[in-house]
Amino acid sequence: xxxxxxxxxxxxxxxxxxxxxxxxxxxxxxxxxxxxxxxxxxxxxxxxxxxxxxxxxxxxxxxxxxxxxxxxxxxxxxxxxxxxxxxxxxxxxxxxxxxxxxxxxxxxxxxxxxxxxxxxxxxxxxxxxxxxxxxxxxxxxxxxxxxxxxxxxxxxxxxxxxxxxxxxxxxxxxxxxxxxxxxxxxxxxxxxxxxxxxxxxxxxxxxxxxxxxxxxxxxxxxxxxxxxxxxxxxxxxxxxxxxxxxxxxxxxxxxx
Numbered sequence: 420x421x422x423x424x425x426x427x428x429x430x431x432x433x434x435x436x437x438x439x440x441x442x443x444x445x446x447x448x449x450x451x452x453x454x455x456x457x458x459x460x461x462x463x464x465x466x467x468x469x470x471x472x473x474x475x476x477x478x479x480x481x482x483x484x485x486x487x488x489x490x491x492x493x494x495x496x497x498x499x500x501x502x503x504x505x506x507x508x509x510x511x512x513x514x515x516x517x518x519x520x521x522x523x524x525x526x527x528x529x530x531x532x533x534x535x536x537x538x539x540x541x542x543x544x545x546x547x548x549x550x551x552x553x554x555x556x557x558x559x560x561x562x563x564x565x566x567x568x569x570x571x572x573x574x575x576x577x578x579x580x581x582x583x584x585x586x587x588x589x590x591x592x593x594x595x596x597x598x599x600x601x602x603x604x605x606x607x608x609x610x611x612x613x614x615x616x617x618x619x620x621x622x623x624x625x626x627x628x629x630x631x632x633x634x635x636x637x638x639x640x641x642x643x644x645x646x647x648x649x650x651x652x653x654x655x656x657x658x659x660x661x662x663x664x665x666x667x668x669x670x671x672x673x674x675x
Contacts, residue, residue: 439656445649465646475630476647480654483615483631486546490553491611495603498561498610505562506569515566518559526556527619537624544628552624553617557610564606568599608666612659 446465448458469476505514521529530552534543542548576598580590596603618633625634632655639648 439660442649442652442656445646446653449646465650469647469650476635476651476654479630479632479635479651482546482629483633483655484658486550486553486629486631487611487614489550490557490614491607493550493554494557494561494610494613495607498558498606499565499599499603501558502562502565503569506566507574515563518562521556521559525619526617527623529555530620530623534623543624544626546625546629548624549621549629549631552620553614556617556620557613560613561606561610564609565599565602568602573598605666608662611662615655615659 444458447461447463449462449464450459451457452459505511505518508514524532533552533555537543537548537552540548542551573595576594577590580594581587585593616633617631618637621629621631622634622637625631627634630638632651635651636648636655639645639651
């Protein structure tokens with residue numbers, strides 16, 4: 420029984436790791452023609468060409484990182500604040516239904532509906548427009564995510580501070596924020612991933628001028644440049660994997 424379990428778990432582990440290993444191998448390979456089983460070249464040539472040429476891969480990585488960090492920060496911060504007002508509102512259910520509205524449509528359809536306003540405001544084709552478009556998806560997610568935090572226990576802690584003579588600011592800074600620290604980190608991680616892997620909305624609002632890593636991946640695939648596409652995929656996939664490990668190692672285990 421233990422041997423069967425080991426085989427099953429090993430197979431699952433290999434199945435999970437195979438796509439990452441294959442992308443890494445493809446990014447270092449070249450001259451792979453049918454019917455060869457293995458590539459004819461392994462080396463750093465592709466990475467050197469990407470880093471030294473004018474492919475813009477470094478700029479795309481920096482753009483993706485900056486946009487995702489900004490969206491995650493704004494979405495988590497404002498979502499946490501507004502979620503309290505909604506949780507204690509007399510018409511809480513109505514506001515939550517409105518918060519779910521962006522997820523009733525695909526990001527591309529949502530961006531198409533809002534594209535007129537982006538064009539009129541001059542935000543179309545700018546990183547500010549991309550940030551705003553992704554924020555419209557990340558913010559309601561944060562509002563919904565934090566509803567579980569604003570429960571009866573949290574409200575009692577807040578009222579206890581006020582009863583003992585503390586101010587609303589002291590209750591928020593010294594009690595509410597420490598209690599919510601774990602959930603805030605998880606929400607930041609989730610909204611970062613929402614922005615990091617977003618393609619449809621970014622491509623439509625950015626109109627090709629804002630080339631994040633997701634846009635680069637599809638661009639190289641359309642050009643049949645699989646080796647550069649694999650490099651873009653590695654840069655796209657491995658940072659979230661690292662964040663997932665850190666989240667599991669330092670955040671989730673403490674919450675559990």
